[in-house]
Amino acid sequence: MIIDQNLKLALKTTVALALALTLAHLIYAGSSSNGLSGRSAMGIVFGIGATAIFVFECLLSARKKLVAHRIGRVQTWLRAHIWLGLLSFPLILLHSGFRWGSGLAAALMWLAAIVLVSGVTGMVLQHYLPRLMQNLVDKETIYDEIPNRLKRLPAEADRLFERLTGGAGLQNAGSVPMLRTSAEFRAITPAPQELLSSEIVADIKQTVHSYLMDRPTPPATKLLPVRESIQAYFGQLRRITPFEVHGILNDLEDICEERRQLALQQRLHHWLHGWLLIHAPTSFALLVLTFVHAVLALKY
Amino acid sequence: MPNETSVPDERGRVRSTKEIAQRLDYGYFKKRHPFGVWKSRLTWAFLAIAALAAITFALGAPATRSLLSPGPVSSPHALFAARCETCHSNAFSRIPNSTCLKCHDGPIHPAKDVDQASLTRSHACIECHIEHRGSIDPKTVSDGNCTVCHSNLVAHASGVTLKNVKITAFRPGLHPDFSPEYRADLRPLKLNHAAHLPATAKKVQKIRLPMRCADCHMTDRNSPTGNLIPVAFDQHCARCHARELEFDVYELLKTPVPAPHTKDPRSIHLFIVSTYQQILAENPGIIRRPLGNDVVAQPNAAAWLDKVIAASEDYLFHIAEAPGEREGKCGYCHEFAGHDLGLPIIAKVNRIQGRYQLNIPDGEPWLLRSEFSHRTHRSILCESCHTKAPTSTKTADVLIPVMKTCLPCHGDSHAGLDRCSECHLFHNKNREKEERRSTNQILSLMMTRRH
Numbered sequence: 136m137i138i139d140q141n142l143k144l145a146l147k148t149t150v151a152l153a154l155a156l157t158l159a160h161l162i163y164a165g166s167s168s169n170g171l172s173g174r175s176a177m178g179i180v181f182g183i184g185a186t187a188i189f190v191f192e193c194l195l196s197a198r199k200k201l202v203a204h205r206i207g208r209v210q211t212w213l214r215a216h217i218w219l220g221l222l223s224f225p226l227i228l229l230h231s232g233f234r235w236g237s238g239l240a241a242a243l244m245w246l247a248a249i250v251l252v253s254g255v256t257g258m259v260l261q262h263y264l265p266r267l268m269q270n271l272v273d274k275e276t277i278y279d280e281i282p283n284r285l286k287r288l289p290a291e292a293d294r295l296f297e298r299l300t301g302g303a304g305l306q307n308a309g310s311v312p313m314l315r316t317s318a319e320f321r322a323i324t325p326a327p328q329e330l331l332s333s334e335i336v337a338d339i340k341q342t343v344h345s346y347l348m349d350r351p352t353p354p355a356t357k358l359l360p361v362r363e364s365i366q367a368y369f370g371q372l373r374r375i376t377p378f379e380v381h382g383i384l385n386d387l388e389d390i391c392e393e394r395r396q397l398a399l400q401q402r403l404h405h406w407l408h409g410w411l412l413i414h415a416p417t418s419f420a421l422l423v424l425t426f427v428h429a430v431l432a433l434k435y
Numbered sequence: 436m437p438n439e440t441s442v443p444d445e446r447g448r449v450r451s452t453k454e455i456a457q458r459l460d461y462g463y464f465k466k467r468h469p470f471g472v473w474k475s476r477l478t479w480a481f482l483a484i485a486a487l488a489a490i491t492f493a494l495g496a497p498a499t500r501s502l503l504s505p506g507p508v509s510s511p512h513a514l515f516a517a518r519c520e521t522c523h524s525n526a527f528s529r530i531p532n533s534t535c536l537k538c539h540d541g542p543i544h545p546a547k548d549v550d551q552a553s554l555t556r557s558h559a560c561i562e563c564h565i566e567h568r569g570s571i572d573p574k575t576v577s578d579g580n581c582t583v584c585h586s587n588l589v590a591h592a593s594g595v596t597l598k599n600v601k602i603t604a605f606r607p608g609l610h611p612d613f614s615p616e617y618r619a620d621l622r623p624l625k626l627n628h629a630a631h632l633p634a635t636a637k638k639v640q641k642i643r644l645p646m647r648c649a650d651c652h653m654t655d656r657n658s659p660t661g662n663l664i665p666v667a668f669d670q671h672c673a674r675c676h677a678r679e680l681e682f683d684v685y686e687l688l689k690t691p692v693p694a695p696h697t698k699d700p701r702s703i704h705l706f707i708v709s710t711y712q713q714i715l716a717e718n719p720g721i722i723r724r725p726l727g728n729d730v731v732a733q734p735n736a737a738a739w740l741d742k743v744i745a746a747s748e749d750y751l752f753h754i755a756e757a758p759g760e761r762e763g764k765c766g767y768c769h770e771f772a773g774h775d776l777g778l779p780i781i782a783k784v785n786r787i788q789g790r791y792q793l794n795i796p797d798g799e800p801w802l803l804r805s806e807f808s809h810r811t812h813r814s815i816l817c818e819s820c821h822t823k824a825p826t827s828t829k830t831a832d833v834l835i836p837v838m839k840t841c842l843p844c845h846g847d848s849h850a851g852l853d854r855c856s857e858c859h860l861f862h863n864k865n866r867e868k869e870e871r872r873s874t875n876q877i878l879s880l881m882m883t884r885r886h
Contacts, residue, residue: 238503280459280463409470411474416481416482417481420484423485423489427485434526434527
């Protein structure tokens with residue numbers, strides 16, 4: 136959800152509405168005998184309002200599942216979800232008379248606070264992270280394809296090492312078929328092995344190989360954590376190696392860069408969606424316990 | 436964007452159409468996203484926990500009761516804090532007054548018998564007495580409960596005598612001044628506070644002045660509110676003023692003897708008579724000595740007795756009728772209400788604590804509609820509140836503080852001391868019914884189940 140002008144306007148409206156309700160409640164509290172409390176008439180009205188908002192908020196997940204149904208655009212629902220969600224916490228505070236309470240009431244306040252904070256955090260993350268991802272991950276792929284892609288990178292690197300070592304690949308390609316067309320073979324210029332020492336080749340193999348693993352181990356993690364260090368590493372290699380192998384080194388560098396970007400994409404994806412692991416479950420728990428609180432508060 | 440000098444474009448890496456196609460896992464959409472899986476699992480887990488909690492709350496498990504409480508109960512009710520149904524006897528309805536009346540007798544308002552108005556509607560106990568506020572006593576009532584009626588008494592009560600009195604806060608203009616301001620002290624006693632509290636220290640006949648307030652106005656240590664012990668001559672005045680009752684004007688007695696400080700002048704007369712008769716009996720020749728400035732002695736014992744008694748009684752009982760005329764020693768402090776068979780009638784001074792009223796033996800409270808505790812104020816100097824005492828020369832002076840004396844602490848301090856309940860009651864304690872129960876009965880009330 137991009138925080139655009141419409142959403143900003145909605146947020147300003149929410150703030151203004153919250154302030155107006157607070158003012159109304161303070162005027163009511165000033166004229167009532169016992170001040171602000173959840174049991175007062177206005178306190179109950181605010182409680183009912185907050186509960187209705189909670190119900191609406193939780194219906195968003197159902198709306199997302201019923202995509203084909205014409206009950207308002209999902210985007211509209213999401214905007215209302217944000218707008219009303221921000222309004223719900225002030226309503227709860229007004230309902231409680233700005234008291235945190237104890238027992239179940241306090242638990243509900245904590246849950247509401249967690250839902251609000253996680254929701255706002257998610258909204259901010261979903262505003263900034265996609266743009267960040269676009270800038271930083273130009274080799275972006277479908278998130279679910281990342282594991283498959285990562286699995287193939289070592290095999291691709293192996294083929295390049297074979298050109299360096301004359302056929303002695305570092306690892307099996309695994310389950311990935313290693314088909315090569317005649318055009319691919321023609322495109323490969325055999326590397327003059329005698330121009331590269333075996334130590335250099337072994338060092339490159341170890342560094343790149345360990346970097347392309349699922350969990351990179353030192354020294355790869357120290358040498359190749361960011362784009363600049365990858366560029367520096369392979370730049371150094373190009374300075375000490377003959378020109379004939381530079382093409383292979385460029386390809387290896389590209390593979391490492393792709394590996395880095397895919398890992399970055401994974402992390403950004405986790406941030407982009409991980410907040411929902413907190414937001415969604417606590418929301419539903421909040422809804423259930425709110426009804427419990429309402430029934431038992433009225434009962435007693 | 437990749438650096439073109441160090442990283443070539445994609446054509447440097449082997450990328451045929453087949454290779455590109457082989458990069459894709461076409462079944463990726465069949466597998467659930469791990470986030471979706473965990474979100475679903477966590478949601479169901481949280482829902483299960485919430486549902487379990489809801490069930491335990493609904494079943495009223497004892498361990499959950501404290502979680503349902505909006506706050507701890509006050510200490511007087513802590514005895515049955517775990518038994519909600521003791522008060523919350525009816526589900527989905529307010530706590531009825533009958534529940535509170537099982538233990539508490541809340542006599543109707545007004546709190547003082549001086550007011551005979553009656554409320555136009557009955558009030559629920561819980562309207563004013565809020566529980567579940569922990570250390571805050573339910574007796575602490577917010578001012579709004581009082582001012583809703585006392586801002587317009589006529590609209591909320593019938594038989595109101597205090598018309599045009601609008602009370603909204605303990606502030607000047609919003610609360611009437613104290614009633615003693617308008618009621619003189621009619622005590623038939625001549626009390627001069629200024630004489631007892633001179634500004635400059637001095638000694639009068641070996642009596643050190645100024646005195647301390649507590650020399651006369653002592654606090655009853657057994658009184659929870661620190662009521663003052665009524666001032667009595669024998670306890671508080673005799674130490675300095677006993678000599679006022681010495682009647683031996685002719686110095687016939689070896690040692691001066693004060694007459695008894697009784698309510699009846701006749702008993703004083705009899706005491707004087709018996710004293711001189713005893714002297715005469717012990718020394719019959721005393722009659723031959725001239726009395727005072729007399730040149731000639733009295734002719735006989737009877738004449739001698741008459742003269743000494745008359746002189747002594749005149750010394751004590753003489754009523755000054757002209758300005759400048761000497762007042763008798765009794766008149767030094769007492770008002771006279773006429774004569775009876777030659778003896779004066781002393782206007783009776785009841786031993787009271789409050790304001791003197793001739794037809795009310797115990798007097799009436801100075802503060803007719805409020806409560807005051809000297810014990811609560813024991814750390815404060817008497818003169819801080821009773822500011823007029825050092826300059827008061829007449830008994831009629833009212834030395835009860837006015838409202839502005841109380842405002843620095845009870846109005847402007849913002850310490851919550853300006854609450855109506857600090858000084859006023861709602862329930863009339865005079866009409867409380869004595870209804871005591873055994874401890875077993877009280878404990879059985881706590882065991883009462885919901886109706």
